[in-house]
Amino acid sequence: MTAAAAPALKMQRRSLYPGWFYLPAAVVYSVLFLAPTFASLYFSLTRWTLFDATFIGFDNFAQFFREPFLIQGLVNTVIYAVVTSGLKVVIGMALAVMLTSQIMARGYLRSVIFFPVLVSTIGVGMTFTVLMHPTQGMINQALALFGIAGPGWLVDPKLALFSVALVDVWKGVGLATVIYIAGLVAIPKDYYEAARIDGATRLQNFIYVTLPLSRPATATVITLSFIGGLRTFDLIWAMTKGGPGFASDTVASVIYKQYQAGFYGLSTAGNVVLFILIAVLVVPLTMFLNRKQGHE
Amino acid sequence: MAGLELKNIQKTYGKVEVIKGVDLDIEDGEFVVFVGPSGCGKSTLLRMIAGLEDITGGELYIGDKLCNDVEPRDRSIAMVFQSYALYPHMTVYDNVGFGLKLAKTPKDVRDQKIREAARILKMEHLLDRKPGQLSGGQRQRVAIGRAIVRQPEVFLFDEPLSNLDAALRVDTRMEIAKLHADLGATMIYVTHDQVEAMTLADKIVVLDAGVVQQVGSPIELYQRPQNRFVAGFIGSPKMNFVEVAVEAIGPDAITVGSKDVASLRVPAATAGISVGDTLTLGIRPHDLSPANTGAIVGRVAIVERLGNETIVNIELASGTAWLAVLDGDQALRIGESLALAAEPAKAILFDAAGKALLPTPA
Numbered sequence: 033m034t035a036a037a038a039p040a041l042k043m044q045r046r047s048l049y050p051g052w053f054y055l056p057a058a059v060v061y062s063v064l065f066l067a068p069t070f071a072s073l074y075f076s077l078t079r080w081t082l083f084d085a086t087f088i089g090f091d092n093f094a095q096f097f098r099e100p101f102l103i104q105g106l107v108n109t110v111i112y113a114v115v116t117s118g119l120k121v122v123i124g125m126a127l128a129v130m131l132t133s134q135i136m137a138r139g140y141l142r143s144v145i146f147f148p149v150l151v152s153t154i155g156v157g158m159t160f161t162v163l164m165h166p167t168q169g170m171i172n173q174a175l176a177l178f179g180i181a182g183p184g185w186l187v188d189p190k191l192a193l194f195s196v197a198l199v200d201v202w203k204g205v206g207l208a209t210v211i212y213i214a215g216l217v218a219i220p221k222d223y224y225e226a227a228r229i230d231g232a233t234r235l236q237n238f239i240y241v242t243l244p245l246s247r248p249a250t251a252t253v254i255t256l257s258f259i260g261g262l263r264t265f266d267l268i269w270a271m272t273k274g275g276p277g278f279a280s281d282t283v284a285s286v287i288y289k290q291y292q293a294g295f296y297g298l299s300t301a302g303n304v305v306l307f308i309l310i311a312v313l314v315v316p317l318t319m320f321l322n323r324k325q326g327h328e
Numbered sequence: 329m330a331g332l333e334l335k336n337i338q339k340t341y342g343k344v345e346v347i348k349g350v351d352l353d354i355e356d357g358e359f360v361v362f363v364g365p366s367g368c369g370k371s372t373l374l375r376m377i378a379g380l381e382d383i384t385g386g387e388l389y390i391g392d393k394l395c396n397d398v399e400p401r402d403r404s405i406a407m408v409f410q411s412y413a414l415y416p417h418m419t420v421y422d423n424v425g426f427g428l429k430l431a432k433t434p435k436d437v438r439d440q441k442i443r444e445a446a447r448i449l450k451m452e453h454l455l456d457r458k459p460g461q462l463s464g465g466q467r468q469r470v471a472i473g474r475a476i477v478r479q480p481e482v483f484l485f486d487e488p489l490s491n492l493d494a495a496l497r498v499d500t501r502m503e504i505a506k507l508h509a510d511l512g513a514t515m516i517y518v519t520h521d522q523v524e525a526m527t528l529a530d531k532i533v534v535l536d537a538g539v540v541q542q543v544g545s546p547i548e549l550y551q552r553p554q555n556r557f558v559a560g561f562i563g564s565p566k567m568n569f570v571e572v573a574v575e576a577i578g579p580d581a582i583t584v585g586s587k588d589v590a591s592l593r594v595p596a597a598t599a600g601i602s603v604g605d606t607l608t609l610g611i612r613p614h615d616l617s618p619a620n621t622g623a624i625v626g627r628v629a630i631v632e633r634l635g636n637e638t639i640v641n642i643e644l645a646s647g648t649a650w651l652a653v654l655d656g657d658q659a660l661r662i663g664e665s666l667a668l669a670a671e672p673a674k675a676i677l678f679d680a681a682g683k684a685l686l687p688t689p690a
């Protein structure tokens with residue numbers, strides 16, 4: 033290598049911006065994220081009453097895992113995350129395909145579908161609690177008109193978790209749809225035209241062109257809604273408070289109940305467990321979703 | 329095998345007329361090139377033939393079949409897109425075989441056809457790759473391969489070379505010409521590059537603003553353009569134009585002159601022309617040569633010396649800029665006066681409407 037080539041290489045590696053540009057971000061990140069994370073790691077190892085904290089090692093974790101309904105909470109959390117993200121992918125994709133085709137009032141329908149995303153979760157939860165009331169709720173009254181005896185949406189232990197999940201999907205599918213619309217309109221028209229000349233039907237167009245080429249959007253939707261589902265708390269709390277019994281408890285609601293009862297160290301330990309659970313499930317998932325595809 | 333017939337084909341988008349009644353006969357096995365400036369409607373016309381764009385008016389026959397409302401897959405055509413439109417998630421093998429797969433061709437037949445196409449295009453070693461791992465030229469090949477396996481009667485190309493660099497463009501151009509000779513299929517090719525048009529075409533269709541200006545063989549268009557647009561569009565560098573006045577009308581010739589051009593007797597059709605009329609004189613840069621007694625005198629503005637020829641930009645007395653391509657290396661100084669002689673037989677006169685006053689061929 034010649035002497036001239038070495039500086040040229042160095043030039044290439046040099047970043048566009050000076051190093052200290054990252055300082056503001058670093059400060060914000062440390063104050064708002066790193067410090068609380070390490071603090072909660074520490075407090076999860078203490079008996080903590082807000083005024084003083086005594087170091088007790090892993091006792092909190094041991095106790096957290098002895099919680100009688102914790103296992104059900106963990107299972108519920110995973111079921112909830114899988115159901116909500118799965119439905120958001122399917123419904124979001126279907127709506128996006130519909131809203132990118134030539135239909136009337138497209139722009140209006142797009143805003144209608146996105147609207148629930150903007151409404152407060154607690155408000156949505158309270159509204160649907162009323163709508164889903166087993167006898168006086170509008171949903172079951174409407175079903176009764178057709179002679180169908182509606183189920184006890186939120187009072188049936190087998191159903192409560194899924195009812196909340198459905199409301200979550202209703203509220204969140206607008207975001208998934210918007211992400212899919214962005215993904216679909218980015219697919220070049222030429223692909224569809226080439227497929228048309230090759231004689232593809234609409235279904236084949238969808239299977240061979242739309243589906244594979246919208247994979248980045250699918251990855252985003254799955255990741256976002258899966259993490260959201262694992263952390264879910266507000267909707268559950270607004271609608272069932274984990275009930276009936278512990279039938280719809282998730283890790284987050286179990287943690288909150290311990291916090292309410294004044295076990296701060298214990299609930300912090302629960303948060304650490306939730307954090308690890310999310311990391312363990314989501315990291316491999318995103319690696320799988322974003323694996324290299326030959327192109328790019 | 330199939331020829332095509334276009335009868336008064338029209339296309340409007342809303343109120344905008346994009347194709348204004350095109351009549352065209354394309355024979356079986358012919359290589360036809362659509363040329364014209366950007367936005368003249370070349371792609372639109374091609375896409376109507378492909379069936380990707382509805383035909384607003386007129387009739388399109390492929391073979392003997394009226395195809396106005398026939399689905400693209402049933403028109404026995406294949407199209408190569410400017411963007412190539414290769415599916416990024418499929419290997420080259422699957423890309424080439426995609427149409428066959430949709431047509432439910434048995435796997436072994438499909439395999440054989442894909443390998444045959446790969447052999448013709450010398451890309452057997454690329455079959456397992458994805459489009460992202462190919463160079464521009466290789467992608468181009470795959471796109472052509474995808475067209476070949478369908479064994480269409482008509483190939484449609486929309487500016488297939490415009491994403492390639494200059495050297496590759498020349499190679500690929502020759503390969504397409506060879507492919508045409510080997511397959512003997514009808515090919516319709518859109519380009520705005522008139523060199524591509526001249527080298528590839530059996531027949532060139534010059535379009536401007538949705539109207540066919542002239543149809544003919546490359547040499548016909550070069551030597552006998554029917555109007556000023558075609559004369560200016562075909563040939564590189566562009567033909568020079570200047571306004572002249574009619575001085576005398578002789579048998580089968582018109583003598584013209586102006587302050588730029590001393591009297592020049594140009595063979596031309598004389599009907600309807602009278603002395604004193606204003607015409608446009610067109611002379612190609614290659615038909616000018618330095619001569620002390622030359623009819624055209626100007627000042628040298630720019631000199632480009634390429635070794636084997638010299639391209640000179642001259643400014644005529646009226647301020648009109650002309651180009652001359654002179655043989656060999658000419659040492660000319662900027663600002664000096666240069667007299668050029670024009671071969672009258674190669675000059676063309678145009679009337680006020682831009683129509684060429686071509687002499688009746690000998």
Ligand SMILES: Nc1ncnc2c1ncn2[C@@H]1O[C@H](COP(=O)(O)OP(=O)(O)OP(=O)(O)O)[C@@H](O)[C@H]1O
Pocket residue numbers: 341344346364365366367368369370371372373520
């Ligand atoms: N969908 C459309 N709606 C309205 N006008 C259109 C549409 N598509 C094309 N046009 C117009 O039709 C005309 C012809 O377009 P076309 O794409 O056929 O041009 P072209 O000759 O292929 O040009 P280029 O060399 O730039 O590709 C243009 O003036 C364009 O603005």
Ligand SMILES: [Mg+2]
Pocket residue numbers: 370371372
């Ligand atoms: Mg075009």
